[in-house]
Amino acid sequence: MNVLLDHLDLFRDGFIGTVSLTAASALLALVLGVLIAGFRVSPVPPLRAFGTLWVTLLRNTPLTLLFLVAFFVLPQIVFPGISSYVLGVLALGFYTSSFVCEAVRSGISTVPLGQAEAARSLGMTFVQTLRMVVLPQATRTVLPPLSSIIIALTKNSAIAGAFNNPELFSVQKVLSDKGFNVMVIFIWVALAYLVLVFLISGLFRLLERRLEVAR
Amino acid sequence: MSSVLFDTPGPKARLRNRIYAVIGSAALVALVAFVIYRLAAKGQLDGAMWDIFNYAGVRNSIVNGLVSTLTAFAMAGVLSLLLAALLAVARLSEHRAVSWVATSVIELFRAVPLLITIYVLWVGFFTSEPLWAVVIGLTLYNGAVQAEVLRAGILAVPKGQSEAAYALGMNKTQVMTTVLIPQAVRSMMPTIISQLVVTLKDTSLGFVITYEELLYAGRQMASTILVDGENPYVPVVLVFGAIYVAMCLALSGLANWIERRGRRAKTGIKVAEAAPVTPDMGAGA
Incomplete structure (x- = not known):
């Protein structure tokens, strides 16, 4: 208990760090994911091929490798000195976008055929x-x-902690480097993640209920 | 070429699509050209940079890294499946206490990032043997996830199967081990293998705790070798990325093949769809 109370501000910063990393990369992943899903079902072959390549490559690469690319290769391509927060968000967002893309694509295929047919017969592009x-x-x-x-993204954001970002994993790391009992810190950090996971799934359940229609 | 989302293109649409195709390809080519130009300007694409892969030492460390990665993967794969079977059965148990314990273990390890589990195991218990921290961490996380997969499989076996088995006088253990689990494993095989792909990718987290697996070898190589005063990050990332993608694609290929084979069989138990699974796992830490 003391570890938590004595380092409350560290824990708070870590918690906020995890939330902000998750939120920023979720936004990036959603935008990219929907866009690439659109590419994958579009009538233009090169765009479809690009979408397929994007998803295949990103889904089969370990996230840690993507972090290495973001931190060591990307600065050489554009310009050095990008903050580790931005690099972390890019790696997380790109990785997650491939999963979002697949989810959206399978969502598209569950919409009844008649809907798209009706839209087309109205002359929609x-x-x-x-x-x-x-x-x-x-x-x-x-x-x-x-x-x-x-939720997986929230957990993946821990890897950003290993790459110079203040969040919950780095809290764990800093405190165990200071010699506090690992298991005690682990319990608090695990609790923080449990809270986050329950919050996110609660939020989505709320959204689902709002969007539900009686069929 | 047509789909529900767009009409079979007429002459005008074909022209328009062709224009989009040209613009799209041009943009892609421009992007790739920019990347190549910048990397070439930094000397990352020089022949000398790539020459490092001709040295026996570099090749050896790649092979060693690969072997460590595969060792961790094989051990974690087998152990996590065993743990999964145990947890799934425990969660379905009729004894309230057993099922409660299994449920909380599953929920805990699914909610905590794998990286943190591995790190805690490393600092707390296996400081000198990172291999075991990686293997046990992977086992706990993937065991919890696979347990849910197996449980879904067991619940999906038609009720008549267990009723028939009980009617033949089998006891609970026999029904579970000889009737339910084999059918559950069969129907969930593609999902199980997709999760194994995640396990394979996640061995790369050993990188953070200095377990000398493939990615760690790559990082070492990239930061210690100097070619003309530059670190060969790009060649190393490309080569190691290709190895990972090839391994994962081979495993996913196996999952798809099993799914297709399963669809051919006529036992009446549907084989789950392979690819994206519940993405909770797909994007596992």
Whole structure:
């Protein structure tokens, strides 16, 4: 108990760090994921190929390797001196976007065929069909997998802690380097993650209930 | 080429699609060209940079890293499946206490990032043997996840199966081990293998606790070798990335193959779909 009370500000910063890393990379992953899912179902072959390549590559690479790319290769391509927060968000966001893309794509295929057919027969273009008819209806089926993707993202953000970002894993690391009992810190850090996980799944359950329709 | 989302393109649409295709490809090519240009400017693509892979020492350390990664993966894979079977059965147990314990173990280790579990095991118990920290950490996390997969499989076996087994006079252990689990494993095989792919990827977390697996070898190589005053980050990342992607694709290929084979069989028990599983695992820490 003392460890927690004595280092309350450290724990608070760690908690906020994890939340902000998760939120920023979730946003990036959602935008990229939906965009790439659109690419993957589009009528333009090069875009489809790009989407497939993106998903295959990112899903089969360990996140730690992506972090290495972000921290050692990316600064050479653009410019050095990007903050480790931005690099961490990029690695997490890109990695997660491939899972979001697959969730959205399978959501798209659960929308009844008649919907897209009706949209087309009204003369809507591909983008209009997707944006105004199919995607809004896919949202409902995408939410449950999305919830587990975001939870996984929260846990993955721990890796950013190993790369110079203040968050819960680095709290664990700093305090055990100071010689406090590992297990005691572990219990508090685990509790923080449990709270986060329950919050996220609660939030998504709320969203699901709001979007539910009686069929 | 057509789908529900767009009409079979007519002459106008074909032209438009072709224009988009050209613009899209041009943008991609430009991006790739920019990356190559910048990397070449930094000397990352010089022949000398890539020449490092011709040295026996470098090759040896790649092979050693690969062997350590595969060792950790094999041990963690087997142990996590054993733990999963145990936890799944325990969670389905009729004894309230047993099932409560199993449930809390599963929930705890699924909620805590694998990296933290591994780190705590390393600092607290296996400071000198990071291999065991990695293996036990992976076993706990993946055991918890696979237990849920197995439990879903067991619950999906038609009720008539266990009823028939009980009617034949089998006891609970016999019903579970000879009737339910074999069918559950069969129907969940693709999901189990997809989770094994995650296990394989997650061995790379050993990197953080100085377990000398593939990624660690790569990091060592990239930061210790100097070619013309530059570290060969790009060649190393490309080579090691390719190794990881190849290993994971081979395993996922196996999952898809089993799924396709399963669809051919006519036992009436559906084989779960392979690829994305519950992405909770897909993106496992």
